[in-house]
Amino acid sequence: MAINLMRILLAEDDFDDCELFADALDEINCGADLKTVNDGEQLINFLTHCMESLPSGLFLDLNMPGKNGMECLIEIRQKEIYNSLEVIIFSTSFDSQIVEELRKNGARHYIRKPNEFSQLKKVIALAVDSINNKPGNSGNFELKP
Amino acid sequence: MNNSSIYENSFLLGGGEMGKLIREKVWDETSLGNPSGWKQSLKTTITILLNTRFPMFLFWGPDLICFYNDAYRASLGTDGKHPGILGEKAEVAWADIWPVVAPLINKVLIENESTWSEDQLIPIFRNGRIEDVYWTFSHSSVQDDDGVVAGVLVVCTETTAKVNAYKLLEDSKRYYNNIMQAPVAMCVFIGSEHVVEIVNAKMLEIWGKTAEETLNKPIFEGLPEARGQGLEEIINTVYNTGERFVANERMLMLPRNGRVETLYLNFVYEALTADNGTSIGIVATATDVTIQVEARMKIEESEKRFRYVADSAPVLIWMSGIDMSCHFFNKAWLIFTGKTMEQEWGSGWADGIHPEDLSRCLATYINAFNAREEFYMEYRLKRADGAYRWISVNGVPRYTIDNTFEGYIGACMDIHEQTIYQEKLKENEERLNVVIAASELGNFEFNFSEGKLLYSPRYLQIFGHSKDTEKEHADFLKQIHPSDLDKRNEAMQYAINSGVLGYEARIVWEDNSVHWMEVRGKVFYDVEDKPIKLIGTIRDTTKIKKHQQELEEREQKFRLLADSMPQHVWTADTEGNLNYFNRSVFDYSGLSPEEISAVGWLAIVHPEDRDENVKHWMHAVKTGTEFLFEHRFRRHDGTYRWQLSRAIPQRNPDGETQMWVGTSTDIETQKTFTRELERQVHQRTRQLEEKNQELEKMNVELNSFAYVSSHDLQEPLRKIQTFANRIIEKEERHLSPKGLDYFRRMQQAANRMQMLIEDLLTYSRTNTSERIFETLSLTDLLDEVKADLKETLIEKNAILYCGKMCDVCVVPFQFRQLLTNLIGNSIKFAKTDIPPLIKIESEIKIFHEENEHNLPLGQSFCHIRIEDNGIGFDQQYNERIFEVFQRLHSKEDYSGTGIGLAIVKKIVENHNGYIIAKGKAGVGATFNIYINNET
Known part of the structure; x- marks a missing residue:
């Protein structure tokens, strides 16, 4: 086991998307360890129970039943212990107002779910790079394939 | 006859100047004719005349021709009758004294008698003037050859010198007598011993001596009483020096009736000197002025007494002399004026008189003085403290015992308070007169016992008479209008009983015109309570009456008008109390005027x-503002009907409210109509509100549709796309070429659907999203857009040229969208052969004149201009390109949803701006955006 195994957390209620994300992450072969939660409640629960081994990056879907992505982001950014956790918003919609709001609330990147699998792989790779290179300049807030 | 023949007349030889003149005279022209033909008697007489040194004059012949000799000629003087009267007719020659001379001549001629006149005054013209000449003369006849009296010979001597000498003698005689008989005492002392040479009775009287006692004796011997009184020294001095001595009222002790008495004398010693200048004596003249002096002393004594009295008198007293100037002021005067006698002396007193009174006072004084009349006047005199006080003065002429005018004496009194009081009284009276005059009142005073009426001019005027007519009480009574006579009599009776008169009556003027008068008066009674007189005023009230009548008529008219109106009309006083209602009010309410006033209109x-x-x-x-109110009035049947009441204040020219005039109009019908209208409007409003709510709901639904679109629609679509993608990637080889083609077309349709959804979302978001305006730099905004479009720009080889830029106040994300869309548009519609060039610039612009886009004037805009060199468009489509789903090109040629420019227009409109597209096919397009820069 590599000591510096990268831990990635995906908060996504759609199982298709979960599968696609896992496939894409697998294919880019970055050796990241992926954990998946399916809604906001689960996400907050998970984070409270893995204080010692916080994931490096959280791919957060906005549209989730119960506690949605925005609420989760705000809650996470309110706690200093999660400072090292990079939050990458992973959403279907693209609303510039919302995007702006997310940035203000401390998201690291915004990824609009691409329509092509190859593009999905690209943006995930970009995001993983960005997490790894932290705190190097991450360039654009919105990551595009 | 020639001159030589004259010499033949031997009788004319000699005779001095006159002889020569007679010889040279041409006698032929006279009645005597040539001397050769003269009678012997004439010749003889002339011979005597010319040869005697005794003055002679001859009148000869019927014409009494004049001849005279040299001796006579002297009496004619120079510049006189000589030599003109030689040979002249007597009547002509002595024309000036002919009345004196003619009788003398006639006496000789007719009576043949000689005359003798001694020292006769016959004034003649000589030495250039008429001189008094005295003559002693004799007229005697001269007979001619036939013994007839033919001439008069005058033998004369001028005795003027003698007569004058005699006159002088007479005068000196008279002078001596004068001395002797003079009322003035005179005497002459001769020699150093002063021997009395001449003394007249008067002097003897003064001396108290007889002539025998004093004449021819040294004076102090004859009058020893005079010794030792200083006279010796005086007389000696005059005698020795020749200087004259004058004494005035000198007191001397002289004998009188056996004793020595005190006398007062005025005397003069005058030295008598011989021709060589040495003194030979003294002429003394003296006047006994004892009586005068004593009288004066008495007067002085009485004057002193007078002054003492005057000074102790409390009144101010002054005295003036006959020269009008004042020479006495008593102590009271001097104390009052605070001046000294010297200051007041003469006309110094005038300084103290009030300047306004001075000339009047002087005039009164001078007029009285000249007429020697008493006078009285009042004037203001300056008191010692500087205040002017009213003074009255009584001036009386002063006379001595013997009635000689001496001047004036005046006594003054301080009448200040009195005068002020009088002036006030006068002022009040004047004021009263002014008031009466101004009020145009006529005054009258009626005496009950005499039945006599006194009246003022105005009184007459009111009765229609001119000011100077004389009328009796009865005349005025007759003028009272018959219908008002009873009223007048009743008022008079009442006045006699109560003391107060007051009535109004008509009077008829002589021209039959009728006038109104108002009478006011007061009755005065005697001790027995009998009325003595009635004093009162009358006033012409015709105009007022007329005005009143007009008012009443107007009021009548108003009521008539008001009563004929279907509206309610009412009036109110300034307090707001309603005081009149027209018939309509009573008809409507069914109440009588009494009922309304009892219960009140409310x-x-x-x-x-x-x-x-x-x-x-x-x-x-x-x-004082207009009253406008809607309320319900109860009708007689108990129902209420709506009324619109309006009242307007009636103001006088000064803007003060006099009364209110109000109307109330039945608006029940309108009101019902309005209510119905209101109900309908209300219903409609409710319907609209419902519709609105529906719309809102729909809008919300629409928004949630957008939401659904963004997630729930996009989600499955994206999955279709992703999984389709996965199929192509992994299962492509399992598909037939035909299947692959279909598959790809399906993918394209899915992509297109995604674009549509996205654009629609954007479009709807521009409508609904919150708008927060921020002022930011257009350059910064463009940089962001440029970064977003970086890859596209590089791919298309596009050049984005940014010119002048300004700040702009916009909703940032919307405007970013706008720029993105426009730039994207330019890139999309670029020409295939040349790389796209997009020029962007902006500036602040204010339009001051009409402009092609009809933009408002005077408003500040941010003008953004975006120009490209693309394919452009036909200008006719410059509006349509902004419509949703309007495409000018097929989607095969140029991809796009046809929403991009619609979004741009929407954003511009959200910013209250204007966008104008200009295009030319094949050349390029230009978008001009004007954003309001004033928010």
Whole structure:
């Protein structure tokens, strides 16, 4: 086991998307360890129970039943212990107002779910790079394939 | 006859100057003719005349021709009759004294008698003037050859010198006598011993001596009483020096009736000197002035007494002399004026008189003085403290015992308070007169016992008479209008009983015109309570009456008009109390005027409206603003009907409210109509509100549709796309070429659907999203857009040229969208052969004149201009390109949803701006955007 195994957390209620994300992450072969939660409640629960081994990056879907992505982001950014956790918003919609709001609330990147699998792989790779290179300049807030 | 023949007349030889003149005279022209033909008697007489040194004059012949000799000629003097009268007719020659001379001549001629006149005064013209000449002369006849009296010979001597000498002698005689008989005492002392040479009776009287006692004796011997009184030294001095000595009222002790008495004398010693200048004596003249001096002393004594009295008198006293100037002021005067006698002396007193009074006072004084009359006047005199006080003065001429005018004496009194009081009284009276005159009142005074009426000019005027007519009480009575006579008599009777008169009556003037008068008066009674007189005023009230009548008529008209109106008409006083209602009010309410005044108008107002009504009405009355109110009035049948009441204040020219005139109009029908209208409007409004709510709901639904679109629609679509993608990637080889083609077309359709959804979302978001305006730099905004479009720009080889830029106040994300869309548009519609060039610039612009886009003037805009060199468009489509789903090109040629420019237009409109597209096919497009820069 590599000591510096990268831990990635995906908060996504759609199982298709979960599968696609896992496939894409697998294919880019970055050796990241992926954990998946399916809604906001689960996400907050998970984070409270893995204080010692916080994931490096959280791919957060906005549209989730119960506690949605925005609420989760705000809650996470309110706690200093999660400072090292990079939050990458992973959403279907693209609303510039919302995007702006997310940035203000401390998201690291915004990824609009691409329509092509190859593009999905690209943006995930970009995001993983960005997490790894932290705190190097991450360039654009919105990551595009 | 020639001159030589004259010499033949030997009788003319010699004779000095006159002889020569007679010889040279041409006698032929006279009645005597040539001397050769003269009678012997004439010749003989002339011979005597010319040869005697005794003055002679001859009148000869019927014409009494004049001849005279050299001796006579002297009496004619120079510049006189000589030599003109030689050979002249007597009548002509002595024309000046002919009346004196003619009788003398005639006496000789007719009576043949000689005359003798001695020292006769015959004034003649000589030495250039008429001189008094005295003559002693004799007229005697001269007979001619036939013994007839033919001439008169005058032998004369001028005795003027003798007569004058004699006259002088007479005068000196008279002088001596004068001395002797003079009323002045005179005497002459001769020699150093002063021997009395001449003394007249008067002097002897003074001396108290007889002539025998004093004449021819040294004076101090004859008058020893005079010794030792200083006279010796005086007389000696005059004698020795020749200087004259004058004594005035010198007191001397002289004998009188056996004893020595005190006398007062005025005397003069004058030295008598010989021709060589040595003194030979003294002429003394003296006047006994004892009586005068004593009298004067008495006067002085009495004057002193007078002054003492005057000074102790409390009144101010002054005295003036016959020269009008004042030479005495008593102590009271001097104390009053605070001046000294020297200051007041003469006309110094005039300084103290008030300047306004001075000339009047002087005039009074001088006039009285000249007429020697008493006078009285009042004037203001300056008191010692500087205050002017009113003074009265009584001036009386002063006379001595012997009635000689001496001047004036005046006594003055301080009448200041009195005068002020009088002036005030006068002023009050004048004021009263002014008031009466101004009020145009006529005054009268009626004496009951005499039945006599006194009246002022105005009184006459009011009765229609001119000011100077004389009228009796009865005349005025007759003028009282018959219909008012009883009223007048009653008023008089009442006045006699109560003391107060007052009535109004008509009077008929002589021209039959009728006038109104108002009479006021007061009756005065004697001790027995009998009326003595009535004093009163009358006033012409015709105009007022006429005005009143007009008012009444107008009021009548108003009521008639008001009563004929279907509206309610009412009036109110300035306090807001309603005091008149027209018939309509009574008809409507079914109440009588008495009932309304008893219960009040408010009773007919609907109880619900009363409070507001009173509030509104009192507000209007208080502020003077128009009253406008809707309320319900109870009709006689008990139903209430809506009324619109309006009242307007009636103001006088000064803007003060005089009364209120109000109307109330039945608006029940309108009101019902309005209510119905209101109900309908209300219903409609409710319907609209419902619709609105529906719309809102729909809008919300629409928004949630957008939401659904963004997630729930996009989600499956994206999955279709992703999984399709996965199929192509992994299962492509399992598909037939045909299947692959279909598959790809399906993918394209899915992509297109995604674009549509995205654009629609953007479009709807521009409508609904929150708009927060921020002022930011257009350059910064463009940089962001450029970064977003970086890859596209590089791919298309596009050049984005940014010119002048300004700040702009916009909703940032919307405007970013706008720029993105426009730039994207330019890139999309670029020409295939040349790389796209997009020029962007902006500036602040204010239009001051009409402009092609009809932009408002004077407003500040941010003008953004975006120009490209693309394919452009036909200008006719410059509006349509902004419509949703309007495409000018097929989607095969140029991809796009046809929403991009619609979004741009929407954003511009959201910013209250304007966008104008200009295009030319094949050349390029230009978008001009004007954003309001004033928010």
